[in-house]
Amino acid sequence: MTETAEGTAGLIGQPLPRKEDARLITGQTRWTDNIVLPGLLHLAILRSPIAHARITGVDVSAARELPGVIAAYTGADLAAELGALPCAWPVTPDMVHPDHHPLAVDEVRHVGEAVAVVVARDRYTAADALESIEVDYEPLPVVTDMLEAVKDEALVHSDKGTNTSFVWPFEGGDYEAAKARADVVVARRYIQQRLIANAMEPRSVVVEPIAAAGEFTVYSATQIPHILRLMLALTTGIPEQKLRVVAPDVGGGFGSKLDVYAEEVIALVVARKLGRPIKWTASRSECYQTTVHGRDQIQDLEIAATRDGRILGLSVDLKADMGAYLQLVTPGVPLLGAFMFNSIYKMEGYRFRCAGVFTNKVPTDAYRGAGRPEATFGIERIITELAAELGMDPMEIRRKNWITHEEFPYTTIAGLTYDSGNYEAATDRAMELFDYQALRAEQESRRQSGDRVQLGIGISTFTEMCGLAPSRVLGSLAYGAGGWEAASIRMLPSGKVEVVTGSSPHGQGHVTSWSQIAADALGVPFEDIQVIHGDTKSSPMGMDTYGSRSLVVGGVAVHLAAGKVIDKARRVAAHLLEAAEGDVDFADGVFSVKGSPDARRSIQEVALATFAAHDFPEGMEPTLNSEVVLDPENFSFPHGTHLCAVDVDTETGATSIRRYVAVDDVGKVVNPLIVEGQVHGGLAQGIAQALYEEAVYDTEGNLQSGTMADYMLPAASDFPEFVTDRTETPATSNPLGVKGVGEAGTIASTPAVVNAVVDALRHLGVNDVRMPCSPERVWRAINAATGQSSDKAGA
């Protein structure tokens, strides 16, 4: 490791500790809430305690009189300036897209919706002043359950006449024809419960105006500084060139900071009004009520197969809860599932339909995996049920139906072309690490002896679509932007290097990985690379970070930009060495002339010579800098096999993961330390969906799991030690062979765990347990199946 760290090539694949850490482990951080500016004012927001009501009066006059309060505004006061929050994904031409005021004007539609704002000299005074605001609410009917909402009895947006935002159908092959030929059809309804992302850093925004120039700098805890800049310009009318958006250190996102939030717009507009810097930072409980939630689907699935276990067709009918409004990509999230329910399996008929449904709850949007975990859960659960129905081993049925490694590239029934993969290799390795046969034998013996603690084995053989995305594909899906990413490299006169990326990291370690990519290509020391990101002034072009896209698009763009630098430097080196360009080799940071080993120039020497430009190739500009905007030619398709063994206490319903093996194939790996960390974190979030987490609303629309004390966010003691390994089947659609890893663990693990829980209880007659599989739910499922209680399974 030492040799490579000192700067020879071969840095890709090295487990280098991260550059980012030095600041983070010593507290020298730049979280948005750390920012203090001269004259900074604090903004606090009064939020609706009622899920659906007409606002008949808001009186902020008493708040305005309080010492230390600078201003207070109602929704009506600011309506003309605030505009409406954007949704960038109108999935159908007739999608019902209600206005979404950052500050409610005449109606509130979920608990937590902003109603009034106070600006004060400090945050305690601002919070106090909220209590002086009087609001009159006239309650309206509340609907929180999608099955009720689709009846259109209680309307979330009464002027729209319906709670259905859109219906999006998709077909690949003829499902009905496939079903007609089937020996067996298994139908199931699965519930994807609502989740809360819980990035550890609460959302925060600081706006710094330069009033006389009409210029604004917005610091925000966001994943998307570039998209946010454009959207804030469009929303507020502030010219884009007068807006600078900075994502300083950002403490996690998981999709929840992939949005344009009311508070970002409100803070900007108030800063413009007052000409003073403004800060707003959410409390955690405020985050629960305002930051987008994830998942929340009802999945009606049908799988048709032959008696010997060959899948013929799959039908998917989704209801996806939008919440009360459409946020930035709310409607598009469940539709990503359209391309993923068929997963790694071959079939002849496939049908997908998704209805987006409004309810009086916080809007949903991307949460780690965004549409793909939901799809993977559905297919991996129902294929397991199909195996049970046919009396087959659940791994055998997967082997029988998956795309074999000889068949790549393979165009699926959903129309995507998977460039590469080897499901056999990943599965073989996982089975070996897991000791599958021994655990099956133990399971059998425990069943025979009627052990109180039963053993279950769960399988998930998954793939995902990452590297979002070819712009033309996004266009065909009516997404409002492209899928490219920008990178530029600046060779400084001293031979040091600045890498500017449009990716916007918030924990992923891009500074380290991008340094490895650039140092590897340029043959300069790892330490000599500075990665610049997250500021529209210094990294003006970008599509930001989400969807496991950063390495596959942004990282590859860095690699390509380095190639352009080398091309330019080679021309300069050839000139300096008085050789033909074709005779100049480049290796380990040194240009040399073929056959004349002493005729050499290091890339640093070339950089200095370029700066001086005294002796330079005719017609060439004196710069080695380069810029690449990469539009990927395809998605990437990481895959893997995850196996989970769970002990279930049949008397208490308590579950305990005994062994978890994850073998992932994410293609070529830049930094295995970082990749393993991403897998661990992903596993934790996916397992948490299976066993622990749920955002619970009561019928009045109150978020009962509305604080960190009420939402079961798992701690270290709630997880086992994971066994992870990798197989490596390089992507063929990019020169680094990388596929992305950010979401894999989350996508794969949820069905692996639930399959294991159900498997432990199948001999008792249980064929489903609704998530999260809490002891109570497991206990009720057992009792329902064994007739010991009248409770329904999965209640």
Place this chain on the structure above:
Amino acid sequence: MARIDVTVDGLRYVDDVEPRLLLVHYLRERLGKVGTPIGCDTSNCGACTVSMDGVTVKSCSVLAVQADGAQITTIEGLARDGEQHPVQRAFNQHHALQCGYCTPGMIMASVDLLKNNPSPTDQEIREGLEGNLCRCTGYQNIVRAVSSAAETLRVGGESA
């Protein structure tokens, strides 16, 4: 207003504070000690963990007036003579952080854990850190880092 006399990371401060002012807000907003972040409002997450007279506290759950006369160490004061604490180094070596937001509290809690139990098992580390939540790492590398730091401290005879 109440007067407090408090030593933070080796420097003494005498300040008048509102009785309701939280210690974490005093550290962050009065002293500029922004290395200690705030992650929740229910004392669940532990991001704001600091050491007060040798005992870890969640500084969102302590009033500044309760710190009167106390010696407080934050993540910013953990290094000694320019050398990072072995737990800090281990977090870097074992990739025990991603976004880093929980890290100051996680490190402070780990230092305290090792002071009380110099040779913890992995399970004891997991249980010892139950009061600190991390959303990025799945905790596995945190356990590795703390275990490795324990060994460094035992071998080197360094005090936690």
